[in-house]
Amino acid sequence: MFADRARIYIRSGKGGDGNVSFRREKYVANGGPDGGDGGKGGDVIVEVDDGMNMLTDYRHIRKYCAGDGENGGRRNCKGKNGKDIVLRVPAGTIFRDSESGKVIVDMSGDNRRVVLLTGGKGGLGNQHYATPRMQAPKYAQPGQGALELTVDLELKVIADVGLVGYPNVGKSTLLSVVSNARPEIANYHFTTLSPHLGVVDLDGGTGFVMADIPGLIEGAAEGVGLGHDFLRHIERTKMLVHMVDASGSEGRNPVEDVYAINKELEQYDKELLSRPQIIAANKTDILTSDEPVKKLRAEFEPSGIKVMPISAATRAGVDELIGEIRKMLTELRSETLVYESEFTPVRESLSSGSFNTYYDQKEDKFVVEGPKIEKMLGYTNLDSEKGFTFFQKFLEDNGIIDELKALGIEEGDTVRLYGWEFEYLQ
Secondary structure, eight states: OOOOEEEEEEEEEOOOOOOOBBBBBBTSSSBOOOOOOOOOOOOOOEEETTOOOOTTTHHOOOOEOOOOOOOSSSSSSSOOOOOOEEEEEEETTEETTTTOOOOOEEEEESSEEEEEEEOOOOOOOOOGGGOOSSSSSOOOOOOOOOOEEEEEEEOOOOOOOEEEEEETTSSHHHHHHHHSSSOOOOOSSSOOOOOOOEEEEEEGGOOEEEEEOOOTTTTTTGTOOOHHHHHHHGGOSSEEEEEEEEOTTSSOOHHHHHHHHHHHHHOOOOOGGGGGGEEEEEEEGGGGSHHHHHHHHHGGGTTTEEEEEOOOOTTBHHHHHHHHHHHHTTTTTTOOOOOOOOOOOOOOOOSSSOEEEEEEEETTEEEEOOHHHHHHHHOOOSSHHHHHHHHHHHHHTTTTTHHHTTOOOTOEEEEEETTEEOOOOO
16 A cells, blocks of 8 residues: 555654763872763654655654763763664655644755754763862763654655546556556556656656546545545646546546546645646547547636647657646746745753742742752752852743742742752842
8 A cells, every 4th residue: 555644753862961970090199070971862864765655664663763872981981972863755755743733844845854853962071060169070961851752754746747537537548658657557447546656758858757646536625535645645746637538438527527626626725726737638549529529628728728639548649748738837836845844843941841839838838840850950969069059040040039939939938849948048
């Protein structure tokens, strides 16, 4: 089955922690701090692979994690950086945040290699905190946390021309005779299950990409059958070629077929109807008269939609059709439709949502708690002057003092932070 959607979990690497150590050598009585820095965490990178046309791999393996940075070592040894992980996808793949549905990146156009999630920075070793007043710091900086995200991958094929029409009208046959594509062709009464892309080579080194969009049926825009799975692949095309069975061999009216397909396009995305269209009236080799082609022209050419009779089986009229497509494409913009980014993964801020302050009436104490507070206390030596100064600055910089003031704290009140209690002084 054609795989054009997948949901995966991705995680960048955590930064390695800085090391707390001191130089210990023979004949060196009081060696200074020599704790090394932690290594950087690995990035999650997305890269376009022109040899891929499906997302099959991501339907089977759903978790992708970059390597964590190594912790710093003694003697100023820096930890190794974590290994990056590269996700290779076909051109036209869109990454969305699964929770909000917003676009993170569209791997189209110039987006060939993108860092999706950055690894955490490595923490600084205790050698960086030595000062004339604090020559033996007993704390180091922890590594920056990893970024993690659940993302939806959605492939929207990149083609200049989209071939649309009911099943069994000859789209696959046309694509096979004008391009390098080799779709399976047979007289099926059900639709092809995947889009086929073909490059149409023209004189002068020019050409274009044509996509055989699987046959649409009534109700496709509401998701009947595999409607949504097919319609998404029309979104990037610059123009549409409607193929109809002019002979009516399937028992359908070609004029009604065009209206039915246009109705599905309009219900899915009204903008699709504003794109240039050509009607390719196929199977003229089995027509007994040109009356069906005349009816199509009378119905649609007054509104600017050209009708061209062809026979994909005998190639009659095919060169004229390709020439008209080429002419229309030269008049259209050449840029590929690229969806703008709407969502940027960021690490949790130390200030917003990372702590909670409240007044405990039973114990008559103000309480500050939260994961960032607990982590900060884990790497801060409050028994040292330097560490306590860092602690006070942390409370101020992250708005915790302002929160306590808003709760009505006064001088002499007690503040509790997990296993620590402090008297508040203004």
